[in-house]
Amino acid sequence: MRYRGTAASALVVALLVLAISGCGSSKRSASTETTGTATHPVASSPSPAPASALDADFIAKANAVCARAKQALDARGQFPYRSFDPLHPDVKLLPKVGAFFAARRSIGDRVPGELQALGAPRKAASQWEQIVALSRQDRAIADRQIKAAEASDASAFVATVNAVAATDNRLGQIATSSGFSRSSPCSAIL
Numbered sequence: 001m002r003y004r005g006t007a008a009s010a011l012v013v014a015l016l017v018l019a020i021s022g023c024g025s026s027k028r029s030a031s032t033e034t035t036g037t038a039t040h041p042v043a044s045s046p047s048p049a050p051a052s053a054l055d056a057d058f059i060a061k062a063n064a065v066c067a068r069a070k071q072a073l074d075a076r077g078q079f080p081y082r083s084f085d086p087l088h089p090d091v092k093l094l095p096k097v098g099a100f101f102a103a104r105r106s107i108g109d110r111v112p113g114e115l116q117a118l119g120a121p122r123k124a125a126s127q128w129e130q131i132v133a134l135s136r137q138d139r140a141i142a143d144r145q146i147k148a149a150e151a152s153d154a155s156a157f158v159a160t161v162n163a164v165a166a167t168d169n170r171l172g173q174i175a176t177s178s179g180f181s182r183s184s185p186c187s188a189i190l
Contacts, residue, residue, distance in 0.1 A: 053179035098149030
């Protein structure tokens, strides 16, 4: 997985998931992996206070996880269906969209576990737990999205697009308040 811009929207749920789910909100170039032209609003969050932010070393480790995932996803190519509208999907195209996302699934599925494997940070542990939990939730939505696409179930697919947008919005708010920049690798993945 999670929608991002036009081409990015087209990939929202595929990544992000990898919303990814968890490090930022400008998100995915491949949805958790959704697609299309819809975008979700950028939530404004206050700048993190030193006591409420993760330490810079921990953020760097998380960004390294996200950067590896982003590189692997980028190597698999861009979303090929530029005119695909995830909120009004073409049911004949949905199986191809599902196949595209399914081919990238394993990359996105690894991210939440790799983020959790970083352990507990010295500061902002509860925020980190929320980030990891939301990244897992994003992946679960991405799996439902793939199944809906493969089955040409447009209404279920649209429901996952909306679910990803809500999860990504919350994830972005928490990540930003935890110290992740909007241009970090995790912002592109999660």
